[in-house]
Amino acid sequence: MLLTSDDIESAIYFSKLHLASIIFGYPVFVLIFGYWTRFKHTKLVFALFTLLSVPLLFINFLSETSLRYGQQVELVSYITIFGDQAYLLTGETYVYFPIMHFIYGAMSLFLAYCALRFYRRKQNELSAILVFTVFLQFITSYIGYQIDQLNSNWVYVGGVPMTLLSFIALTIISRGYKEKSIALSSEVKQKESLHLVFSRLAKISNEENDASFYQQAIELLCQYSKADYVIYGLVDDQDRSKIRTNLVYKDGNQVDNFLYERAGTPCENVLTIDACVHRSGVALDYPKDLMLMQEGIEAYVGYPIVGANKCTIGVLVLLFKAPLNDEQILRTVTDVFATRISAELRREALQNELKATAYVDYLTRLPNRTKLLTYINRINTEFAGRDEQALLMLFDLDYFGDINRKYGYDIGDQVIKVIGERLNNYSAEGLFFARSGGDEFALVINKVKTDINALINVHWTAIKAIVNQTCFVGNRKINISCTMGAVLFPSQQQDNFDVISASEQALIRAKEQGRGKYTFFDPTFLSNKEYIRALEADLLEALKVEDGLSVYYQPKVNKAAELFGAEALLRWNSDKRGFVSPAEFIPVAEETGAIHALGRWVVEQVIADFCQWREQGLPLVPISINVTASQFEDPEFIAFLISIVKRLDLPYHLVELELTESGLLTDKDNAIITLSKLRKHGFTIALDDFGTGYSSLSYLNELPLDVLKVDKSFVDGLYDERNRELVKSILAIGQAMELINIAEGTESLEQVELLSSMGCQYFQGYYYSKPLPKIEFEAWLKKPLANGHKI
Structure with a gap:
């Protein structure tokens, strides 16, 4: 140095x-x-x-x-x-x-x-x-x-560079502190101003005069923003390509409202995207917006007005003839005002909805059944004596009960809500949609003038497209279809209740032909309805006088055809009607509630046969009895079952209760409690038709089961490799859970061999035996039994 x-x-x-x-x-x-x-x-x-x-x-x-x-x-x-x-x-x-x-x-x-x-x-x-x-x-x-x-x-x-750097750094820091001090002072003033404007907005929001709220709010925004124009408008109900202003302020003074096109304006972005802000040059960016050009507008701030279901229904706009330097605070204020106006609009809409609750479905916001009946009645009155017709299309969602059972009623409600929203969107002049109840919807087409079949096809195609579109509920994708019945009125039916009933009959007939279809009402359907009523009456009468009712037994065997058990099957050979197929009278019994009386009769008959065989010294094998969902949920039936077996001193394990997946899925928790109670007494529990429902393995594992039955549909499909792998999986599940596997519907040696190679030990089907009357079945009891079954 x-x-x-x-x-x-x-x-x-x-x-x-x-x-x-x-x-x-x-x-x-x-x-x-x-x-x-x-x-x-x-x-x-x-x-x-x-x-x-x-x-x-x-x-x-x-x-x-x-x-x-x-x-x-x-x-x-x-x-x-x-x-x-x-x-x-x-x-x-x-x-x-x-x-x-x-x-x-x-x-x-x-x-x-x-x-x-x-x-x-x-x-x-x-x-x-x-x-x-x-x-x-x-x-x-x-x-x-x-x-x-x-x-x-x-x-x-x-040392010169670092000294200079230190000096410059101190200078910049000093200048920065000064700028921040000025900015802080400005920010304090802005916050005081914001506090004042928001306080005034809160005050006018709490006033009881709803009509003056919007005007006072826009005036307040105009005073704060110093905007050359403040515009509050909603999308026009008659022409959604235009916006109709509700309030317009120019230079702080209210001016006349007007209607303007959305296209080519920044308001279109607000409506379709979100808030739109141009600090300068907005007129050049939107040359088709004549107002911006004529008024010499330079800056634009626009925020959406949001209605129910988060749909944008209008705009709140500030226009300035000078560029904006710092628009952030202004954006916040405009957003708050737009949000508050949106909330007020939704409150008014809700208030109006509450007034109309008596005629509106709470979930879909569609007219309810009461409104539907009123509307049909008005049309019938209006068209009386005139050559005019209306069309009612009644449709419901296929297998909607399975969705409720699988996902829960909350998810089911959300699906109904989505379908309702879609139908609302499809609604137009002359189309009246309603939710008539549950998963059932209705469309009334007023003043039918074209070819009926063509008209039905057009709207049925649209309705199917609406319903079949995947419903996204949370993270779930739910696919659904619908079935429809249609009726023309007043020519086919005149009373409003009869119109609904006629469409319901057409809907029932459509379901019989296969889901996802529609049927037009035919007067002969009413005779079919009378047939069902008559069949129900004859069935109940047969129970009283034992007219042709009997229990048949279909053996369950091992591969060597040794008897392992049997399934009790109800047959009806009426003196009046002749042989009536179970496929015909069982659904009627379930629909009408007669299944409860039939179920008791079957149990009594099986128990009586047990007692008779015991007296004859014949060996006893487990007999399975089919139990429907409604029977299983009936505490009286369960108590009756336990009581009759106990009273006649029979071993409980001889009575095997056969339930389907859908029957158990109705109420999972109660199903497990009831099954546990029955199993504790000693009853054998079998799950029928496994694989055709929606039960998960975790749910299956929770059920106290003894027997797993492979459904006939899977056995029929053994020749298809994919079905064969599925059957292997079902059998593996049963083996892993230490359940007895029984294959239903075995009709050939080849099926038996295939199933046996997969590990299935027991079979039931026509290859071994068809269902037999009691006398013929007794011959099986005298043969060697599988596994030494003998009491």
Whole structure:
């Protein structure tokens, strides 16, 4: 370093101070610029620089000649560029001095990185200053090196860049604090202004005069924003391509409302996308918007008015003839006003809906059954004596009960709601949609003038498309279909209740032909309805007088045709009707409730046969009795079953209760409780038709079961490889759960061989035996039994 004195001790002392200031400055600059650029690892880098610098400080002060020089130092006379005499301390380089060069290089790289971070944050001025400082530091270092080599008569200027950087940094920080102080003061004023405007908005919101709310709110927004125009408008009900203004303020004064096209205006973006803000040049961006051009509008702020179901129904717009410099606060205020107006509109809509609750379905917002009957009655009255017709299309969702059982009633309600919304969207003039109850909907088409079949096909195609479209409820995808019945009125039916009844009969007939179809009402359907009523009456009468009712038994056997058990099957050979198929009378019994009386009769007959066989000394095998869902849910039936078996002192395990998946899925928790109770008494529980329902393996595992029956539909499909793999899986499930597997509907040796190879041990089907009357079945009891079944 250069000195004016030739005292070598002073030179060494000042050299130590000079080096100490440089070493101390390294971590300080790292800390300052690291935090300034918000470098997340600043503390770590600072710690590393400090860790390297502290030892150097100690070495510098403990060394006899400072960190820079070794043991041999001397003062050399030196003439500076200014002509002054000075003395230069020189000597051999100390062994640790290169570490300072390393730290210096690392700090320069870090400052360069900070410059890059300033640049990325758009602080170009600071970035340029840092880059220039690093560059200047290298220049001054080079000058210092040349002086040390006595190749230059310059003076040391190594500290100039950092001094300048410190000065500039302090200047920028000072200026920043001043700007922040001004900004803070402005922010305080803005917050006070916002507090005032929001307080006034809250006050007018709480006033009872609903009619004046919108006007007062728009006036308040106009006063706050100083906008040249404030416009509040809603999408026109008659023409949705246009917006009809409700309130318009120009220069603070209310002016007449008007209707304008949405297309080609920024309002279209507000309605279809979201809030739209143009700080300047909006008229140039939307040249088709004549109002913007004619009024010389420069800036635009628009926010959506949101109605029910989060649908955008209007706009709240601020227009300015001058560009906006800082629109953020204005955006917040406009958003709050738009939200409050939206809330008020929804409140009014809800109030109107509550008034119409008596005629509106709460879930779909469609007219309810009461409104439907009223509407049909009005049409019947209006069309009386005139050659005009209307069409009622009644449709319901196929297998909707399965959705409720599988996912729960909340999910089912959401599906109904989605379908209702879609139907509402499809609704148009002359189309009256209603929810007539449950999963049933209705469409009334007024004044039918075209070909009836063509009209039905058009709307039926649309309805199917609406219903068949996948319903997304939460993270579930639910697919559903529908079936429809149609009736023309008043020509086919005149009373409003009869019109509904006729469409219901057509709907029933459509379901009989296959789901997803429609049927047009035919008067002969009423005779079919009478047939069902008559069949129900004859069935109940047969129970009283035992007219042709009997129980048949179909054997369950092992592969060697040894009897393992049997299934009790009800047959009806009526004196009046002849043989009536179970496929015909069982559904009628379930629909009408006669199944409860039939079920008791079957149980009594099976128990009576057990007692007779016991008296005859015949071996007894388990007999399975089919139990429907409604029987299973009936506590009286369960109590009756337990009572009759106990009273006649029969082993409970001889009575096997056969239930279907759908029957158990109706109420899972109660099903498990009831099954556990029956099993505790000793009854055998069999799951019939496994694989045709929706039960999960976890649910199946919870059920207290003894027997798993493979449905006949799977056995019939054994020749298809995919079905064969499915049967293997079902049998594997049964084996894993230690259940007895029985294959239903085995009709050939090939089926038996295949099933046997898969591990199935027991079979039931025509290959071994058809259902037999009691006398013929007794012959099976006299044969050798499988597994030594004998009581």
